[in-house]
Amino acid sequence: MNRTDTATASRSAPNGAEAVLSVRDLTVSFRGPDRTVHAVDGVSYDLAPGEVLAVVGESGCGKSVTSMAVMGLLPPTAHVGGSIRLDGRELVGAPERELRSLRGRRLSMIFQEPMTSLNPVLTIGRQITEVLSRHQGLRRREARERAVELLDLVGIPAPRTRVDEYPHQLSGGMRQRVMIAIAVACDPAVLIADEPTTALDVTVQAGILDVLRSLRDRLGTAIVLITHDLGVVADTADRVLVMYAGRPVEQAPVDELFGAPRHPYTGGLLGAVLRPGSRTAGGRARLNEIPGLVPDLSEQPQGCGFAPRCARASADCLTVRPASRELSTTHRVACHHPVTAAAEGPANPRRPHHPDTSEGAAR
Structure with a gap:
């Protein structure tokens, strides 16, 4: 690969500043x-x-x-x-x-x-x-x-x-x-x-x-x-x-991502955070979980790597890799079926059979 010198025009970070x-x-x-x-x-x-x-x-x-x-x-x-x-x-x-x-x-x-x-x-x-x-x-x-x-x-x-x-x-x-x-x-x-x-x-x-x-x-x-x-x-x-199975799945400002996660995996991670008033079992706080495991990276899936664990997955998710796309000038997601911005946020995550978010990973 040809290397470039410092005279090469540098890219800009999302906040408009010159990227270091x-x-x-x-x-x-x-x-x-x-x-x-x-x-x-x-x-x-x-x-x-x-x-x-x-x-x-x-x-x-x-x-x-x-x-x-x-x-x-x-x-x-x-x-x-x-x-x-x-x-x-x-x-x-x-x-x-x-x-x-x-x-x-x-x-x-x-x-x-x-x-x-x-x-x-x-x-x-x-x-x-x-x-x-x-x-x-x-x-x-x-x-x-x-x-x-x-x-x-x-x-x-x-x-x-x-x-x-x-x-x-x-x-x-x-x-x-x-x-x-x-x-x-x-x-x-x-x-x-x-x-x-x-x-x-x-x-x-x-x-x-x-x-x-x-x-x-x-x-x-x-x-x-x-x-x-x-x-x-x-x-x-x-x-x-946010990365999953070696691939970037979502990128956004912290407040925007925590307030309205658009990838089901991001919603799952946020759903695993223990909060006051969480459901309890036997008097102990209980975290949500994403079913399944991260795939073997020696066998990259043809489609979306998260599809086997995702409640929103369709046939396309198993066969077509989702491209990263802009939802706004500061928010990118790689998902065929991103959660809508108006969907319920991570403070009250839904169970997997509901379409709006996935569960959190208790890890």
């Missing part, structure tokens, strides 16, 4: 000895400076693989197609040396599990200063002072003491904050946060989200937030991209 990251028709497949897994199929989005895009969906829907493709961190068995442009520069097919110069400087990622991502035999300060020395050429003393500043920025108490400690000496929330400090050390243009609040208690989770919001406001960093937690999405995101 532009993804078009992204595909990712993994070749194995006896089969090929199509993990991502046709993902497109634009991200403006300071914007937060949440990517949601069940496990196995391709959220993390999409972001690893953007970072250029997929294994050699992966085949990446489509286009990924950062500041107008094409990343698909770019040399590894060029990608290394961008990672950590213009493009950073917070990985899911900090205990396995941090080096257990190096101090926190050493792991932060390594990024600063490589990308900004800071000397040891300067880098150390900057590391202390970064630890303070992400809300770690006594940063001058913590900078000399090892990962096992910190709590889970502190380790996650260290990962954020490393990711934002060079003021990246785009930050990918892959499940940044997984396995953290509610208080620590709120602190982590406050840190991300503060960084966005201070630095104008664009954030791709990968999460299963729709409460986090509602509190943090500007727009939402």
Whole structure:
């Protein structure tokens, strides 16, 4: 694929601002000895400076693989197609040396599990200063002072003491904050946060989200937030991209999507959110469920991947893949039979035999 330089005219994000990251028709497949897994199929989005895009969906829907493709961190068995442009520069097919110069400087990622991502035999300060020395050429003393500043920025108490400690000496929330400090050390243009609040208690989770919001406001960093937690999405995101079986099925501003989801799968996810007054069984709250499972990605269906689980499916859904279409200038959906905007919202989801929404996935 021919690469383009920064002189290429950049695309605009939905809010009209110039897109710092532009993804078009992204595909990712993994070749194995006896089969090929199509993990991502046709993902497109634009991200403006300071914007937060949440990517949601069940496990196995391709959220993390999409972001690893953007970072250029997929294994050699992966085949990446489509286009990924950062500041107008094409990343698909770019040399590894060029990608290394961008990672950590213009493009950073917070990985899911900090205990396995941090080096257990190096101090926190050493792991932060390594990024600063490589990308900004800071000397040891300067880098150390900057590391202390970064630890303070992400809300770690006594940063001058913590900078000399090892990962096992910190709590889970502190380790996650260290990962954020490393990711934002060079003021990246785009930050990918892959499940940044997984396995953290509610208080620590709120602190982590406050840190991300503060960084966005201070630095104008664009954030791709990968999460299963729709409460986090509602509190943090500007727009939402819903993925199912490797394909994008709906994309809209967060208020519009939560208020009137148009794809049955989106309605199902929102229906799984526990709300006050939910039906109870034996005194316990009961969540709605989407029947069935995410399909095997080595056998992409000819039609809509969600059709076997969808109460609205017709014969066409099983044989014809739905194209992504605009419902408005800010709302796109890939569905032959989208829910009408006037249909009942997710606050009172219907059971599967009703046509207006599907059930939620208790996952």
